[in-house]
Amino acid sequence: xxxxxxxxxxxxxxxxxxxxxxxxxxxxxxxxxxxxxxxxxxxxxxxxxxxxxxxxxxxxxxxxxxxxxxxxxxxxxxxxxxxxxxxxxxxxxxxxxxxxxxxxxxxxxxxxxxxxxxxxxxxxxxxxxxxxxxxxxxxxxxxxxxxxxxxxxxxxxxxxxxxxxxxxxxxxxxxxxxxxxxxxxxxxxxxxxxxxxxxxxxxxxxxxxxxxxxxxxxxxxxxxxxxxxxxxxxxxxxxxxxxxxxxxxxxxxxxxxxxxxxxxxxxxxxxxxxxxxxxxxxxxxxxxxxxxxxxxxxxxxxxxxxxxxxxxxxxxxxxxxxxxxxxxxxxxxxxxxxxxxxxxxxxxxxxxxxxxxxxxxxxxxxxxxxxxxxxxxxxxxxxxxxxxxxxxxxxxxxxxxxxxxxxxxxxxxxxxxxxxxxxxxxxxxxxxxxxxxxxxxxxxxxxxxxxxxxxxxxxxxxxxxxxxxxxxxxxxxxxxxxxxxxxxxxxxxxxxxxxxxxxxxxxxxxxxxxxxxxxxxxxxxxxxxxxxxxxxxxxxxxxxxxxxxxxxxxxxxxxxxxxxxxxxxxxxxxxxxxxxxxxxxxxxxxxxxxxxxxxxxxxxxxxxxxxxxxxxxxxxxxxxxxxxxxxxxxxxxxxxxxxxxxxxxxxxxxxxxxxxxxxxxxxxxxxxxxxxxxxxxxxxxxxxxxxxxxxxxxxxxxxxxxxxxxxxxxxxxxxxxxxxxxxxxxxxxxxxxxxxxxxxxxxxxxxxxxxxxxxxxxxxxxxxxxxxxxxxxxxxxxxxxxxxxxxxxxxxxxxxxxxxxxxxxxxxxxxxxx
Amino acid sequence: xxxxxxxxxxxxxxxxxxxxxxxxxxxxxxxxxxxxxxxxxxxxxxxxxxxxxxxxxxxxxxxxxxxxxxxxxxxxxxxxxxxxxxxxxxxxxxxxxxxxxxxxxxxxxxxxxxxxxxxxxxxxxxxxxxxxxxxxxxxxxxxxxxxxxxxxxxxxxxxxxxxxxxxxxxxxxxxxxxxxx
Numbered sequence: 001x002x003x004x005x006x007x008x009x010x011x012x013x014x015x016x017x018x019x020x021x022x023x024x025x026x027x028x029x030x031x032x033x034x035x036x037x038x039x040x041x042x043x044x045x046x047x048x049x050x051x052x053x054x055x056x057x058x059x060x061x062x063x064x065x066x067x068x069x070x071x072x073x074x075x076x077x078x079x080x081x082x083x084x085x086x087x088x089x090x091x092x093x094x095x096x097x098x099x100x101x102x103x104x105x106x107x108x109x110x111x112x113x114x115x116x117x118x119x120x121x122x123x124x125x126x127x128x129x130x131x132x133x134x135x136x137x138x139x140x141x142x143x144x145x146x147x148x149x150x151x152x153x154x155x156x157x158x159x160x161x162x163x164x165x166x167x168x169x170x171x172x173x174x175x176x177x178x179x180x181x182x183x184x185x186x187x188x189x190x191x192x193x194x195x196x197x198x199x200x201x202x203x204x205x206x207x208x209x210x211x212x213x214x215x216x217x218x219x220x221x222x223x224x225x226x227x228x229x230x231x232x233x234x235x236x237x238x239x240x241x242x243x244x245x246x247x248x249x250x251x252x253x254x255x256x257x258x259x260x261x262x263x264x265x266x267x268x269x270x271x272x273x274x275x276x277x278x279x280x281x282x283x284x285x286x287x288x289x290x291x292x293x294x295x296x297x298x299x300x301x302x303x304x305x306x307x308x309x310x311x312x313x314x315x316x317x318x319x320x321x322x323x324x325x326x327x328x329x330x331x332x333x334x335x336x337x338x339x340x341x342x343x344x345x346x347x348x349x350x351x352x353x354x355x356x357x358x359x360x361x362x363x364x365x366x367x368x369x370x371x372x373x374x375x376x377x378x379x380x381x382x383x384x385x386x387x388x389x390x391x392x393x394x395x396x397x398x399x400x401x402x403x404x405x406x407x408x409x410x411x412x413x414x415x416x417x418x419x420x421x422x423x424x425x426x427x428x429x430x431x432x433x434x435x436x437x438x439x440x441x442x443x444x445x446x447x448x449x450x451x452x453x454x455x456x457x458x459x460x461x462x463x464x465x466x467x468x469x470x471x472x473x474x475x476x477x478x479x480x481x482x483x484x485x486x487x488x489x490x491x492x493x494x495x496x497x498x499x500x501x502x503x504x505x506x507x508x509x510x511x512x513x514x515x516x517x518x519x520x521x522x523x524x525x526x527x528x529x530x531x532x533x534x535x536x537x538x539x540x541x542x543x544x545x546x547x548x549x550x551x552x553x554x555x556x557x558x559x560x561x562x563x564x565x566x567x568x569x570x571x572x573x574x575x576x577x578x579x580x581x582x583x584x585x586x587x588x589x590x591x592x593x594x595x596x597x598x599x600x601x602x603x604x605x606x607x608x609x610x611x612x613x614x615x616x617x618x619x620x621x622x623x624x625x626x627x628x629x630x631x632x633x634x635x636x637x638x639x640x641x642x643x644x645x646x647x648x649x650x651x652x653x654x655x656x657x658x659x660x661x662x663x664x665x666x667x668x669x670x671x672x673x674x675x676x677x678x679x680x681x682x683x684x685x686x687x688x689x690x691x692x693x694x695x696x697x698x699x700x701x702x703x704x705x706x707x708x709x710x711x712x713x714x715x716x717x718x719x720x721x722x723x724x725x726x727x728x729x730x731x732x733x734x735x736x737x738x739x740x741x742x743x744x745x746x747x748x749x750x751x752x753x754x755x756x757x758x759x760x761x762x763x764x765x766x767x768x769x770x771x772x773x774x775x776x777x778x779x780x781x782x783x784x785x786x787x788x789x790x791x792x793x794x795x796x797x798x799x800x801x802x803x804x805x806x807x808x809x810x811x812x813x814x815x816x817x818x
Numbered sequence: 819x820x821x822x823x824x825x826x827x828x829x830x831x832x833x834x835x836x837x838x839x840x841x842x843x844x845x846x847x848x849x850x851x852x853x854x855x856x857x858x859x860x861x862x863x864x865x866x867x868x869x870x871x872x873x874x875x876x877x878x879x880x881x882x883x884x885x886x887x888x889x890x891x892x893x894x895x896x897x898x899x900x901x902x903x904x905x906x907x908x909x910x911x912x913x914x915x916x917x918x919x920x921x922x923x924x925x926x927x928x929x930x931x932x933x934x935x936x937x938x939x940x941x942x943x944x945x946x947x948x949x950x951x952x953x954x955x956x957x958x959x960x961x962x963x964x965x966x967x968x969x970x971x972x973x974x975x976x977x978x979x980x981x982x983x984x985x986x987x988x989x990x991x992x993x994x995x996x997x998x999x
Contacts, residue, residue, distance in 0.1 A: 009987060
């Protein structure tokens, strides 16, 4: 045996050669003794590891324990609170293998056991009838047992641990072995499996509260539609006959809720089209949630819309005015709750009770569970005889079951909304958590993204919302533009999806109604949830949706406020710039004019009149004759920057001041965000701006002055520079080179006197500001364009009215500052 | 300390700092055990057994945390205590095991089952001499090489240590067989 150990050890440690390894592996397949040894050895290794681990853990446990002795009570308390929060209220019962247990009497209280009862093993579960319990049988049937669903003979919930006995035959071979028949009234059934359930306290049989039934989720290999649940009827000969088929609900499986797509239809597609990275959920979320509260855009200028006391800070009247625009769309979905009751009393109560009691017709309790889903109930109420004639199975069955040859009366005169409210009344869904007109305070009935944020999170992971099925419904819910429908699903988490679908279908009209009926027809079930959990999630939803809406509102209002103040700043800055630029330009102009005047008078050999000294000359009225002619010519020369060629008609003397064109052609002009060219004459105190035509700067040079041309380009955060010293009347082609802003200052300092340098730097800084401001405006424009484009997707009904208005307001605001 | 922090510490064999995080989960387990026919000592034992199962799982390279450590550890301990009570022929009082989801229960039951067989081997191992235990532990748990073990435990040669190791394994296997059959 030691040889075995050695070779096995070597194999496990990977010390065998390739050939030995193959041989060993072959041996392992064939030699049973070796295999046993091998497994034993693996177990030993596991044991060794465990021992090591245990030693380590015990040692560190003791260390930490000693350290933690102080303040122990405190830690204990904190952790207890954390755990209570983390544990969900679903219980698993103790699983007892108790094949030997067989009761004397069966569920009917007699000893008429069938063959199958004797052959199939019992699985016994002990459970507390006062609590919600989930159990899973060996073959995978999952029973959800709500609290208080078992009743004793007195119709009371027993306050004792109960024994739940389950037998199952889920595969054909098990069914054959157990000798179970697959016959229903002499007809052969195709079976997906059979099970037996009975609950007892001691030897006493318990019954199931019909209003609080167990739910069995039966695994079916081939997902066949139209699976029915049959009741087993014990025959005297010990056979079981299968009767009373009922449709089964489809089980819902919860998935990772954060992986579902809760955005409105086409939202992600559109984002992708625009060019966003739609895999970045943080980004897509922030875009979507930013639409929260969009319906009352104009309030963004106010500091807060929610004042914390009520859902909305503005008055009720105001919100009514706001929802008026949508009144036309939704008025027919706001039902009068009493209507259903009235209709029932007038038309139905003679033959039907709302409870179990059978009058002429059957009691209506549990109606939605029994009847086929979808349009069936509606059509049946309208004209059941038509359905009987057309051969509808369930309609015919109803006639048979109620012992009459006749069907029900016909009610074709019911209007659609009357039937809807009637069904709501009959199915007790009037007692559901339906909040009609729930949108008061949100200004319009659209589904606010804050509501979606409040459900699209881990809190709802074990609910009907965390299912593919709900994801599909949500797309349609968006199209209803009615938050009440969304709330219907969120606030009835303990219901089956098909029930909620049916109720939702009564709250909308047209195509949407058919869509919800279609959903209902799928018989999608629910996800088990305790009442307290459901309640907790409801208040979570209510609380969070307000918090999120407020948060988004605050953020947006902050953003818009900031933009507004930036717009104001820009407006002011431009005003100042315009003013200063005017002063500067008029200063250089009068300096040049004075220079030209001096020269003209010098050439004419005349003395310049005193008046021209004034810098305010431009606006001075010329009333004198004579020499004033010269002044006029010089003035127009200086204004137009064209050559002066004046001859004094009396003396015949000439005054000529030449202006010659200079052109600066900027290489790669298009590559820059902005280019400015300054003409800097040595005889003036400031610069003159060159005229920009296309990629070219033009101006006429005054021969009386030496000029430098400084051209500055801007691209991104970089500045580019070129300087032409002692510019001639040429065409220049200049290349700009990159320069640091500080170097620019120095360079200007070297070439020009301080006042010119300061003026140029001031202008350059203003250009930089303009570039930034243009980018900012473009960004805002872009953002608003995108927002407007997405708006009809986020709010399918609010297509024109409000968004257009709000876009206008924004445009007006911006126009003010452009 | 986040769950991932704790797991990383365990993977690096740093049990003392890991325990600082894990210890926080003891009080709830204690409460549960005390409420159900258990003593303080038993609660700590159960907790440590639960830790062994959890850590054994966490050190595996392919380990993925499906539930929070909190949920997992609490659930393991509860199930372990239920098994313990069953052995004593006692049942729990009105408090039923509260578990979040059935997948987790299945997973834990599987883990407990695996641990049972390891525990069996561990019990068979305890009966061995000190030196045997040390060799095996250093090799399989501390992952030292045979050469290192030979020098540490004062064997004349690596080969001698190896032979001793084989004999030890052989002995445990025998003990184990006696227990099983």
